[in-house]
Amino acid sequence: MSAAPLRMSRRVMNLAHIMTQNGRRLGDRIGFVWGERSWTWREIDAMVSALAAALAEQGIVKGDRILVHSKNCEEMFVSMFAAFRLGAIWVPTNFRLMPDEVTYLATASGAKAFLCHGDFPEHAAAVTTADFTWCIGESGSFGTRSVAEAMKAHAGVDVANADVEHDDPCWFFFTSGTTGRSKAAVLTHGQMAFVITNHLADLTPDTTEHDASLVVAPLSHGAGVHQLMQSARGAKTVLLPSEKFDITEAFRLIQAYRVSNLFTVPTILKMMVEHPAVEQFDHSSLRHVIYAGAPMYREDQKRALARLGKVIVQYFGLGEVTGNITVLPAAAHEEEDGPQARIGTCGYERTGMQVSIQDDGGRELKPGETGEICVIGPAVFAGYYDNPEANAKAFRDGWFRTGDLGHMDAQGFVYITGRASDMYISGGSNIYPREVEEKILTHPDIGEVAVLGVPDPVWGEVGVAVCVPREGAVTPSESDMAGYLATKLPRYKMPKRFFFWDALPKSGYGKIPKRLVRDELEARGLLDLTKQG
Known part of the structure; x- marks a missing residue:
């Protein structure tokens, strides 16, 4: 019995x-x-x-x-x-x-x-x-x-x-x-x-309690979680004096309070390490510079490592999993490309969490196969408040479905291909924008880029790349970019058009949502390529 x-x-x-x-x-x-x-x-x-x-x-x-x-x-x-x-x-x-x-x-x-x-x-x-x-x-x-x-x-x-x-x-x-x-x-x-x-x-x-943490993002979301866990160890929280993100002031505070950690997103970290203030203040107290919210492009990783040293830490996670899916610790960040660098990974499973790459039917895929990143573990939220329809879509057999696409290697390192909603199909082939963006960012004159699919009467969808030149750089031509990428991308992945803007639209948290880029393309009349000659 x-x-x-x-x-x-x-x-x-x-x-x-x-x-x-x-x-x-x-x-x-x-x-x-x-x-x-x-x-x-x-x-x-x-x-x-x-x-x-x-x-x-x-x-x-x-x-x-x-x-x-x-x-x-x-x-x-x-x-x-x-x-x-x-x-x-x-x-x-x-x-x-x-x-x-x-x-x-x-x-x-x-x-x-x-x-x-x-x-x-x-x-x-x-x-x-x-x-x-x-x-x-x-x-x-x-x-x-x-x-x-x-x-x-x-x-x-x-x-x-x-x-x-x-x-x-x-x-x-x-x-x-x-x-x-x-x-x-x-x-x-x-x-x-x-x-x-x-x-x-x-x-x-x-x-x-001897540590200090600098806040460079709104406490309403990820930074609030970060300060909660810093408070649990008695580490002091240091706020910027205003909501304006002043990079010089951030580095001054790092020096003044011997700040040991901060939480940010890749675009903000990129701005910090490319600013002259990084050379003007002592930031040797930094041990953990955490970035999350989106993958960091490899060229930006290299620049951050060169400026700050081996202190950057990446994690992948959504609000629904409170940031707890994978981690790439400082020791796993390599300054030079090579077999040890694991270029493009967002790290391995967080302590107490399990990740599964699944197909549309919920079947776990083999290493190297691309599917949806799903997760279980104590960090997964209790569900959406008063929203049974959203909960039904978010969970399958107990797994939380992130909506992110990626694959896992044989050692358990996860690689994000992009949001399922970001992928586009051109001529029957799946195109993952992040892969194309990584190649574009190796161009010495390009500082930021967003690639997305737009309707095309022949191929169904084609890619367009919205590029932001680096400050002081000469803006390349479209033919220059196509020539530069010719040996780096197969033809079917090559963007049909390259647009050059002064800046990309960003969310309140410093991310670059593709929906905002698409809205701006539409506002500029650039979504319909058939009318552009």
Whole structure:
């Protein structure tokens, strides 16, 4: 007779306990720096309790959603842990969104409270579904009160961390919405405890309270996850003084605070290592310069390694998997091409995670065969909030389907070919833009490129390459580019047209979404090649 399955509570640590721990053990150490101001861990923990008490007074309880639309600042950082402390759900937005987009997020999440930065009165006015609105910072005069006033009124109040279980939601992580409306990926206390541990093990091992982390991206998404795991080790968080990405100021802060790690995306890292400031300030304290969000082109990798040394770390992961799919640690980045370089890989499986390359039917493919990258493990989110249709599409036999195409070699290193939506078919052949982009970027005068397929009456689709010349370089002609690539690409992969722009459109996180490039091509009348002679 088999034993009955155990049905026990899966009680876990409330993530706000990180602040409790830091306040106790590291109370006098600086935990947060922004401009000329700094806060100790004891002060931050007290601010978290004060804001939690103020929110509780307004009726916020476990499970309620708190929408936060804000530029990076100390009150946004505190709001995360205040929500966690109550067992409520933190719902941050990209502060660059328009008022109608934030209104949609408020409705989709069912937000009960809205904390809005003072620079966005139009957003505050547009969100009418929340029970109350509070203003973040000193620049605004809307809402029933400011977050600072709310914390001051409850200063000294000690709020205990709410009891939570493994699957209790703590964060609605809105996807960037590459297709259709953004979706709320539900992150839980138990899942995020694993993510913190995994990030520390795989991305910034040996992190302690003596380290410092520079924030160069919005705390609403990947940078927020990064700072959460840095906080778990008591490392101080250093913000840029404004939302403007000032590279000189970034390197000055790295030198001033002996910054040991930062999280960014390839396009931002590329800008940093190509800026004169990289030679003007001491950045020898950097041990882990983490880039994610998109693959980094090989030529850009080489340049970063030459400027910073062997400190860059790549990971591949989506918001739905909280960044936990693969890692390519610093030691695996090679400065020179060769057998050891594994050019194009995004690394191997993260600790505790399993990756499978699958065909359309869910069959696992052999090494070297291209299919969809799928993943299982404790970092996978709980599903999309109130969206059964999206959940049905996202999961198959328990595997989360990333929508990214790639293959795995015999040693388990994963190579991303591109988004399934980016691939185009020309004359019956599958073309993966990333492969073509890598070849184009070996041209000494090209700094950025985006390749995508456009309709063609003969071949079905053909490729076009939108190129950005390097600063000071002479812009090549289309025939120059075709001649340069003639020995590097088979003819069927050669773009039919090359366009040269001053810049490529970028998202609020510094990525180059193909949908934005396609929109710009359409706006310029360049999608229909049959009308261009």
